[in-house]
Structures are given as structure tokens and as C-alpha cells.
Amino acid sequence: MCHIEATQEKAVRAPAGVSKPPRKFAGVVIITTGLPARGKSQLAHSLARRLNWNGESAKVMRVSDYRRKRLEPYASHELFRPDHEANVALRALAQRDAMQDCATWLASGNTVAILDATVVTREQRTEVHDYFSAQLGYRVLFVECVCEDGKTLESNYREILRHSLDYAGMDAAKAAEDLRLKIAHYQKTHQPMDEAEGYPCIRVNTATMEIRACKVNGHVETSVLGYLASVSLKPHTLYFSRHGESEFNVLGKIGGDAVLSARGERYAQALAAKINSMHIPELRVLTSRLRRTIATARGIEAAQEHVAALNELYAGVCEGLSYEEMQEQYPQEFAWRDQDKLRYRYPWGESYVDTMKRVEPVIVDLQQAHNVLVVSHQAILRCIIGYFLDKTPEELPYMEVPLHTIIRISSQGFNYKLEFIKLGIECVNTTRLKPQNCSASRTADDALITVPAHYDIPDPWRNPGTGPTLVQQH
Amino acid sequence: MCHIEATQEKAVRAPAGVSKPPRKFAGVVIITTGLPARGKSQLAHSLARRLNWNGESAKVMRVSDYRRKRLEPYASHELFRPDHEANVALRALAQRDAMQDCATWLASGNTVAILDATVVTREQRTEVHDYFSAQLGYRVLFVECVCEDGKTLESNYREILRHSLDYAGMDAAKAAEDLRLKIAHYQKTHQPMDEAEGYPCIRVNTATMEIRACKVNGHVETSVLGYLASVSLKPHTLYFSRHGESEFNVLGKIGGDAVLSARGERYAQALAAKINSMHIPELRVLTSRLRRTIATARGIEAAQEHVAALNELYAGVCEGLSYEEMQEQYPQEFAWRDQDKLRYRYPWGESYVDTMKRVEPVIVDLQQAHNVLVVSHQAILRCIIGYFLDKTPEELPYMEVPLHTIIRISSQGFNYKLEFIKLGIECVNTTRLKPQNCSASRTADDALITVPAHYDIPDPWRNPGTGPTLVQQH
Numbered sequence: 001m002c003h004i005e006a007t008q009e010k011a012v013r014a015p016a017g018v019s020k021p022p023r024k025f026a027g028v029v030i031i032t033t034g035l036p037a038r039g040k041s042q043l044a045h046s047l048a049r050r051l052n053w054n055g056e057s058a059k060v061m062r063v064s065d066y067r068r069k070r071l072e073p074y075a076s077h078e079l080f081r082p083d084h085e086a087n088v089a090l091r092a093l094a095q096r097d098a099m100q101d102c103a104t105w106l107a108s109g110n111t112v113a114i115l116d117a118t119v120v121t122r123e124q125r126t127e128v129h130d131y132f133s134a135q136l137g138y139r140v141l142f143v144e145c146v147c148e149d150g151k152t153l154e155s156n157y158r159e160i161l162r163h164s165l166d167y168a169g170m171d172a173a174k175a176a177e178d179l180r181l182k183i184a185h186y187q188k189t190h191q192p193m194d195e196a197e198g199y200p201c202i203r204v205n206t207a208t209m210e211i212r213a214c215k216v217n218g219h220v221e222t223s224v225l226g227y228l229a230s231v232s233l234k235p236h237t238l239y240f241s242r243h244g245e246s247e248f249n250v251l252g253k254i255g256g257d258a259v260l261s262a263r264g265e266r267y268a269q270a271l272a273a274k275i276n277s278m279h280i281p282e283l284r285v286l287t288s289r290l291r292r293t294i295a296t297a298r299g300i301e302a303a304q305e306h307v308a309a310l311n312e313l314y315a316g317v318c319e320g321l322s323y324e325e326m327q328e329q330y331p332q333e334f335a336w337r338d339q340d341k342l343r344y345r346y347p348w349g350e351s352y353v354d355t356m357k358r359v360e361p362v363i364v365d366l367q368q369a370h371n372v373l374v375v376s377h378q379a380i381l382r383c384i385i386g387y388f389l390d391k392t393p394e395e396l397p398y399m400e401v402p403l404h405t406i407i408r409i410s411s412q413g414f415n416y417k418l419e420f421i422k423l424g425i426e427c428v429n430t431t432r433l434k435p436q437n438c439s440a441s442r443t444a445d446d447a448l449i450t451v452p453a454h455y456d457i458p459d460p461w462r463n464p465g466t467g468p469t470l471v472q473q474h
Numbered sequence: 475m476c477h478i479e480a481t482q483e484k485a486v487r488a489p490a491g492v493s494k495p496p497r498k499f500a501g502v503v504i505i506t507t508g509l510p511a512r513g514k515s516q517l518a519h520s521l522a523r524r525l526n527w528n529g530e531s532a533k534v535m536r537v538s539d540y541r542r543k544r545l546e547p548y549a550s551h552e553l554f555r556p557d558h559e560a561n562v563a564l565r566a567l568a569q570r571d572a573m574q575d576c577a578t579w580l581a582s583g584n585t586v587a588i589l590d591a592t593v594v595t596r597e598q599r600t601e602v603h604d605y606f607s608a609q610l611g612y613r614v615l616f617v618e619c620v621c622e623d624g625k626t627l628e629s630n631y632r633e634i635l636r637h638s639l640d641y642a643g644m645d646a647a648k649a650a651e652d653l654r655l656k657i658a659h660y661q662k663t664h665q666p667m668d669e670a671e672g673y674p675c676i677r678v679n680t681a682t683m684e685i686r687a688c689k690v691n692g693h694v695e696t697s698v699l700g701y702l703a704s705v706s707l708k709p710h711t712l713y714f715s716r717h718g719e720s721e722f723n724v725l726g727k728i729g730g731d732a733v734l735s736a737r738g739e740r741y742a743q744a745l746a747a748k749i750n751s752m753h754i755p756e757l758r759v760l761t762s763r764l765r766r767t768i769a770t771a772r773g774i775e776a777a778q779e780h781v782a783a784l785n786e787l788y789a790g791v792c793e794g795l796s797y798e799e800m801q802e803q804y805p806q807e808f809a810w811r812d813q814d815k816l817r818y819r820y821p822w823g824e825s826y827v828d829t830m831k832r833v834e835p836v837i838v839d840l841q842q843a844h845n846v847l848v849v850s851h852q853a854i855l856r857c858i859i860g861y862f863l864d865k866t867p868e869e870l871p872y873m874e875v876p877l878h879t880i881i882r883i884s885s886q887g888f889n890y891k892l893e894f895i896k897l898g899i900e901c902v903n904t905t906r907l908k909p910q911n912c913s914a915s916r917t918a919d920d921a922l923i924t925v926p927a928h929y930d931i932p933d934p935w936r937n938p939g940t941g942p943t944l945v946q947q948h
Contacts, residue, residue: 218835224700360693
């Protein structure tokens with residue numbers, strides 16, 4: 001997990017006399033197959049998100065996007081008639097475009113290309129497989145999406161009609177009929193995958209989430225098998241909040257297990273009042289196991305679970321220090337952190353990359369959950385919310401997750417909508433921006449220039465009798 | 475990945491009026507089910523190994539071990555007759571013992587208990603499920619092993635007759651007949667798992683490795699699904715070698731991309747001669763992408779792949795330094811590393827924990843591979859070989875993996891046999907033992923006391939004209 005980078009493996013060298021070499025560590029092409037509205041695109045995007053989270057470099061090439069590049073605007077289902085030669089050819093070209101971009105993606109040193117396609121016939125699957133496997137030497141995995149459940153299909157249709165670019169602006173009834181006819185065209189030629197085809201394949205029933213895997217091996221492919229089981233295609237909404245302002249926040253200290261400040265307690269009350277008034281059905285609350293999140297969630301009327309994976313990024317030897325103290329005691333570490341906040345790990349502590357891994361069990365839970373409120377900490381919520389918003393790892397450490405604010409995300413197809421609900425309780429600002437000078441030889445002033453204002457308890461031995469004073473760097 | 479520790483989650487607190495709380499982050503019990511000789515124990519141990527590698531704390535409780543504790547020595551298949559009341563009761567007690575140890579394991583803060591059982595009837599499965607789920611509130615996952623393939627079964631029988639404690643010392647023909655009758659007893663009551671039972675279940679066909687999953691969710695369970703796909707039950711042998719002595723080894727420097735020393739080149743020749751003379755069928759060679767491993771494997775007649783995941787642990791700012799230089803330039807880091815070599819990460823570099831994660835794709839490949847030679851580096855081979863030998867993470871950084879030695883591991887049931895084949899080419903010792911004094915305030919002499927002897931190139935500006943000199947700390 002240290003290097004978040006593409007690792008292109010060197011081509012296999014086979015001495016004379018040794019036949020076709022294995023390419024166990026070559027790139028992987030994942031190809032979705034199945035009728036429209038079976039959840040392929042959503043699975044593809046969920047997979048890419050999770051693979052990227054785990055250090056792969058994955059990208060979805062969606063054939064319908066390439067088709068729209070070649071032909072816009074979308075006219076009607078006629079485009080999908082299997083007996084219309086020109087349209088069949090056009091769609092084949094779009095698929096070729098997507099396949100070529102998959103190949104370019106892997107040739108550039110990335111590790112996983114996801115071809116979001118229908119490839120509903122055996123012939124199409126053989127063609128795609130042979131292009132990537134026999135011609136280019138990549139490993140291929142098919143993910144077949146099946147669904148015969150009327151209720152699930154109805155829900156999928158609604159999501160497509162709401163979010164597909166093809167139907168933007170089209171009359172609702174006309175769009176629904178068009179989608180029906182489009183699927184009917186595909187059904188005429190559809191051949192479900194068959195073991196006899198002999199390709200590595202995972203079949204997902206997207207209604208029951210029953211999963212079947214044949215000939216699946218390799219690290220990426222077996223990971224994908226697990227990832228597929230933790231996807232849900234149902235629309236869902238999640239809520240997040242940082243703990244209320246803590247006594248350490250007030251003093252500008254990081255880490256620790258401080259209790260809430262008076263203002264933090266007021267936020268806890270406001271949060272409970274707000275959430276309780278929303279009457280969210282079957283709400284579940286997850287908090288960290290630190291006092292400030294448990295206290296923040298205390299008044300919320302819902303089942304609560306305290307999860308260590310939600311504890312704040314652990315700052316090791318710097319736990320409980322202010323930035324000023326960190327600069328004084330560990331100037332080298334402080335500079336290193338500024339140079340690469342994502343990968344920097346506190347001595348005996350964690351990095352953002354470490355916490356990305358640590359919160360994964362919670363992410364897996366949230367992927368399949370609806371109406372959960374997570375009360376946690378700045379770094380941890382950056383990771384979790386960043387996951388659903390497809391942030392790159394580099395963006396995570398600088399995401400805005402303000403105190404005293406409810407954050408709501410709601411699925412929209414395979415994307416998420418983000419909303420901030422500020423509760424209007426005053427608090428300190430805890431966000432230290434990246435300073436311009438990150439060199440280890442910088443002055444203390446340069447290192448501390450972006451530290452937000454906070455209070456300071458003066459050293460009682462040096463200044464007996466004085467109270468807290470406001471520290472502001474400039 | 476920072477904390478390799480059990481994280482026991484706090485019990486769920488449900489306010490009045492809220493019904494049975496969810497326990498999404500409680501422990502998980504994995505229960506194997508199926509007839510004898512279907513590969514259950516091997517799957518169970520492979521799962522435990524992989525889960526522990528990934529930061530869980532998993533343990534297998536094998537019902538047959540508990541049965542042997544209650545009744546030794548094993549007499550005959552009569553023990554398994556379903557119509558022999560006393561024997562049925564005895565086996566039920568053994569299963570209870572194992573279940574109680576599972577419960578104790580989880581109650582002690584561990585995360586996964588694996589009950590290696592047969593539970594071939596619905597009634598048995600219901601009883602086990604209810605004990606862990608309804609009574610104790612843990613999450614339960616069944617792993618059903620099925621196999622109807624005669625050839626695979628014959629191979630499984632042979633492995634059982636060779637390694638099972640029940641058959642140690644028994645006449646071979648008698649033992650084979652006894653195993654056959656034991657399985658026949660189980661077949662009389664066996665009810666394969668049925669979706670109608672409604673439990674989360676993964677069914678593995680251990681002949682085809684076809685996998686089917688129903689109602690599997692949660693982070694551990696979905697990970698297990700992926701892990702199961704990357705297990706192989708076939709006996710296999712793997713070979714390992716560090717690169718030949720490098721010019722950096724001679725100088726006592728760490729990391730870098732040095733070429734082989736003259737003695738290292740001699741080892742490369744000897745290695746190729748030895749491996750080629752062994753005529754290992756379908757041998758594959760994996761090396762890192764550093765010059766010293768590629769050069770070491772150069773003469774071996776087999777397909778070779780150069781894999782970045784096999785590169786040496788990256789020492790960041792300390793790459794290319796000798797231990798003496800590290801002590802001089804980064805005494806604090808040097809002491810921290812000695813305090814916890816497993817978790818210590820070099821600034822901008824890696825820790826052992828990082829490399830454990832990084833080599834996992836290679837481990838997945840090797841788990842299913844036979845006759846592969848891995849030519850890599852000290853830290854990396856410690857991790858990979860340690861994985862198969864069930865070393866704890868804490869043991870890895872101090873495992874002995876000497877230069878100029880072929881290491882062979884061969885599966886023996888679910889364990890591995892380890893052999894060293896020394897090729898008798900002289901080389902420096904590169905293993906620095908943990909010094910007694912690991913304090914950051916220690917003297918340089920104390921810090922360097924365990925540095926093995928190596929040559930030193932004197933600073934040509936200070937001592938012009940002198941050649942390399944042997945440095946020995948004491």
C-alpha cells in the first residue's frame with residue numbers, strides 16, 4: 001500500500017525452445033456482458049472505484065459513451081435493431097473504439113481496464129476475448145449480469161430513464177417505450193454465457209446478488225469476485241458528521257481522546273435534534289470508539305455501534321501535540337508530512353494510505369447500506385466520503401469536511417450527490433492548508449504559516465496565573 | 475495495515491424502543507461443511523493463513539482434533555456410524571468443544587473463528603448457526619466443499635492417508651478401507667446445503683474450483699469469497715533464491731540496484747547449473763525487476779517474468795546507505811527501526827507490513843502454482859516463505875534467508891516442508907541481528923554492534939590511493 005502507482009510488469013522473456021510464456025502479472029481486462037438494464041454499468045463503476053482504492057489503476061470504458069461520440073443525438077431504439085446493417089456496423093465501431101482505449105490504458109502501464117459492454121452473443125465474446133488475450137496477451141475476465149426479477153428490473157428502468165444521457169429531454173412515456181424496445185432488440189440475439197465458452201467468468205444475479213465463478217484465478221480477478229459480492233445496486237443515502245468541537249480542537253492539538261468543548265456539546269444537541277426530526281427510516285449510527293464521537297451521537301434515537309475502524313488517523317509520536325509543538329519537536333517529520341500528506345506516516349502512527357485500508361470494512365458496509373449516519377473524524381471522513389465521490393487518493397488529504405455540519409450523499413445512478421447541512425453552531429477551524437514551503441530546511445514561521453487560529457494554554461510554570469490566549473500565526 | 479492487532483468492537487447500544495441491534499462489525503464464524511476428503515481442512519487453513527496476512531486474527535478449530543483429545547487412539551470407522559448412539563454423542567461433544575473454543579477466541583477480541591467441521595445434516599447446521607448467530611450475536615458464513623470427481627477424490631484420499639493422525643502407523647490397505655467406510659457412514663445422513671436453509675454460504679467445488687455464493691456480504695465474508703477462488707488443493711513445490719552477492723552487499727549497503735559481485739556471478743552460474751540439472755517440469759521463473767535478480771536467473775532455461783512486486787523492500791531516504799551511514803545521518807530512524815522492524819517504515823520507503831501487502835499478488839499466484847522458482851530479495855522472500863510456513867508477522871523480519879542457497883518448500887497436507895540447498899559459493903553475511911539497545915539515545919557503537927562484517931570503499935578525497943578495507947564492528 002506504500003506506492004499508489006501503476007506498476008507495469010516487464011514483458012516475459014522466454015529462452016529459445018520455450019513455448020508461449022505465461023503472463024501472470026500482465027494487465028487484466030474485465031468485460032461486462034448481459035442485456036441492458038441488468039446493472040452492468042453500476043457494477044463496472046463500483047469495481048473501478050474499489051480497485052483504485054486498493055492500489056490498482058482501473059478505468060471503465062463504456063461502449064455507449066463511445067457510441068454517443070460517433071452519433072449524437074440519440075434518436076431511437078432503431079439504433080439497436082440487429083437486422084439494421086449500418087447501425088450494427090456503427091455500434092461495432094463504437095465497441096472497437098472502447099476496446100482500443102482499453103488496450104491503450106493497459107499499454108500505458110495501468111493495471112485494469114473495464115470494458116462496459118453488452119457483448120450478448122458468443123461470437124462477440126469470442127472476438128473481444130481473442131483481441132485482448134490471444135492478440136495482446138492480457139488476462140480476461142467476463143462479468144455477466146443477469147436479472148429476471150420484475151421488481152428489480154422496474155427499479156433499474158427508472159434509474160436509466162432518470163440518468164441516461166440518451167433519454168435526457170425525451171418525453172417520459174416515449175422514453176420508457178423506447179427502452180423497452182431497445183431491450184427487446186438485444187433479446188433477439190442474446191445468448192447467456194455458457195461454461196462451454198471456457199472463459200473465466202463471474203455471473204452475478206443482480207436481483208439476488210447470487211454469484212457464480214468459473215475458472216477465476218489471479219490476484220485481481222479473485223479480488224473482483226469479493227468486491228462484486230459487496231456491491232448493492234439499490235439507490236441509497238448516507239449521512240456523515242464529524243464529532244462536535246473537542247477541547248483539543250480548541251487548543252489546536254491533534255489526535256488524543258479529548259471530550260467535547262461547550263460548543264461541541266451544543267452541536268451534539270443540535271445534531272440529535274436535527275436527525276431525530278428527520279425521522280429517517282431504520283436509521284443506524286456508527287461512531288468511532290473515541291469519546292468525542294460517542295458523545296456527539298449520544299442523543300440520536302437509533303441503534304449505535306462504536307467501531308475502532310472509525311477512529312481518527314493515529315498520529316503516533318505526535319498524538320496530542322499542536323502543530324507548533326510538532327514543528328519544534330519534529331521539524332523534519334512536519335516537513336515530510338507537508339511534502340506528501342497522502343503517504344506520510346507519523347512515526348508509530350498512520351498515513352492516509354493506512355487509513356484508506358483501515359476504513360475499507362466500513363466502506364463495504366456502507367456500499368450496501370441505506371440510511372446510516374457515520375459520526376467520525378476529519379481524516380477518516382475524507383477517506384470514506386472521498387471513496388463514494390471517486391476522489392483520487394491525492395485529493396483526499398485536502399478535502400473539505402467542516403466541523404458542525406451534516407454531510408449527506410445520495411446515489412444518482414453510479415454517481416453520488418453531495419449536500420452540506422450546516423447547523424450554525426460556532427467552532428474553530430481545524431483545517432491547515434498546505435504551506436508553500438515544504439522543505440525540511442524551512443523556518444518555523446514558514447512551516448506554521450497556514451496553522452488556523454486556536455487557543456493556547458500557557459505553560460503554568462513560565463506564566464503562572466494567565467488564562468488561555470488566542471494564537472494566530474499571522 | 476498499520477495496526478496488526480485484533481480490534482474488538484464495542485457491543486451495540488440500542489436505546490429503548492429499538493429492536494435487536496445489528497452487529498455489522500462483530501466477529502465472524504466460518505463453518506466448513508461437507509463429506510470427509512472434500513478439502514475442507516485445507517481450505518480452512520488456507521483461509522486462516524490469508525486472513526491473518528490481511529490483518530484479521532483468524533484461527534481454525536478442527537473438530538477432529540477435539541475428538542482425538544477426547545478419544546485416543548483412533549480405533550476404526552465404527553466411530554462414525556450414525557446409528558451408534560455413544561459414538562454420535564462423543565462426536566457431538568467434540569464439536570461442542572470446538573464451538574466453545576471458537577466463541578472464546580472471538581470473545582477474546584479476535585475477529586474470525588473457523589470451525590472445521592462436517593455438519594453434514596441440516597439439523598446440525600441449524601444448531602451451529604443458532605449457537606453463534608442467535609445466541610452469541612456473531613456473523614456466520616458456511617463454506618460447503620463438494621467434489622464428485624473421482625481423480626480429485628483419489629488424490630485427496632492419498633493425502634489423508636499420508637498425513638492424518640488417525641492413520642499414522644495403520645496398515646496401508648486397512649487404512650484405505652477404513653477411510654472408505656468412514657465416508658460411507660457420513661454419506662448415509664448427508665444433506666447437501668440448500669438455498670432454503672437461508673444461511674450465507676459459499677459452495678466450492680474443489681475439483682473444478684467453481685464457486686457459488688449466496689447472501690454473502692460484509693468485509694470479511696466477501697474477502698473470503700475472493701480468497702477461496704485463489705486456493706488450490708493440489709500438492710505443489712516451490713523454489714526460492716535470493717540474488718547472488720551484489721556489489722552493495724559487499725560494501726554493506728542496503729537497497730539500490732547494484733550488479734552482482736564476482737562471487738555473485740559465480741552463484742548465478744552455479745544456480746543455473748543446479749536448477750537446469752534438476753529438469754523441473756514446466757518450470758517458471760519469477761524475478762524482481764532489479765539487475766541483481768535478473769542477472770542471477772539469467773542462465774536458467776525456463777520462461778522468466780520480471781515482477782515489480784518482487785523488488786526489495788524500498789528503504790526510501792536510506793537507499794544506498796550502509797548501516798554506519800544510516801546511524802550517522804538518521805540515528806532516530808535507525809533506532810525506531812530496531813524497536814519495531816515489522817512496522818517501521820523508512821521515510822519515503824516501505825515497512826515489512828507494506829511489503830506483505832505488496833507481495834500478495836505473487837503469493838496468490840504461488841498458492842495455485844507448481845514448480846516455480848522465485849529469485850528475489852531478503853525481506854521479500856522472508857514475507858513469501860513466511861506466508862507458506864504460517865509465520866506470525868512479528869517473526870518475518872528475523873527469518874533466516876541466507877545468500878547463495880536454494881530454498882525449497884513442498885506441501886504436506888495443509889503444511890509445508892522446508893529445505894535449504896546450499897550451493898557452497900562464498901559470500902558476505904547480510905543479516906544484522908536485533909541489537910540489545912534499541913533506544914534512540916544509544917551510542918553509535920551500541921547501534922552498530924550487530925552490523926555484519928563488510929568491505930568499505932574509503933573516501934578517495936581523504937585517503938587517496940587506498941583500496942577497499944574490511945570493516946568489522948567488534
